Amino acid sequence: MFTGIIEDLGVVKHIKKDLDNLHITIKSELTPELKIDQSVSHNGICLTVVDLKIETYTVTAIKETLDKTNLTSLKINDTVNLERSLKIGDRLDGHIVQGHVDQIGTCINVEEENGSWLYSFEYDNSLGNITIEKGSITVNGVSLTIVNSKKNTFSVAIIPYTYLHTNFNSFEKGTLVNLEFDVIGKYVARLQEK
Secondary structure, X not given: OEOOOOOEEEEEEEEEEEXXXXXXXXXXXXXXXXXXXXXXXXXXEEEEEEEEOOOEEEEEEOHHHHHHOOHHHOOXXXXXXXXXXXXXXXXXXXXXXXXXXXXXXXXXXXXXOXXXXXXXXXXXXXXXXXXXXXXXXXXXXXXXXXXXXXXXEEEEEEOHXXXXXXXXXXXXXXOEEEEEEOHHHHHHHXXXXX
């Protein structure tokens, strides 16, 4: 369980393909605080730490994860939004995030708005995912509030702190992102189907 509040920007240092798996080594200031078998959100994807070094750690993504996320587009020196799992008793500053990506979305527009940024994204709504105005969504692991909710598009407004401390500052038109739709909204939508 996560909150969507990013703790660090990690840097991809090594990528190794192993059968259908991908081993990704990340350099992060969080590394000294991690342990083997710990869950960490990487661009919104819950992955388990499988190896630790002094400055880096490694996680493994299996085919199921690779098929549903943008991990296969990672390159050496790319930045990754990182968040450790929520501890019981912590404040829930963002919203309830599972780290289970629902689908990939595409950045379709970036507008600088005199001190903030408006990012617009498109997604395949035939998969049953929905957005609502002022609802929550996770984009690459960042908890955000939806504006301009449409049938298969939505926008989010980014403050300068988020722009500087996440990989949103590298997004451009065509960038693929991981989307996790609001878990409560997903349950309500499922109940409406019945």
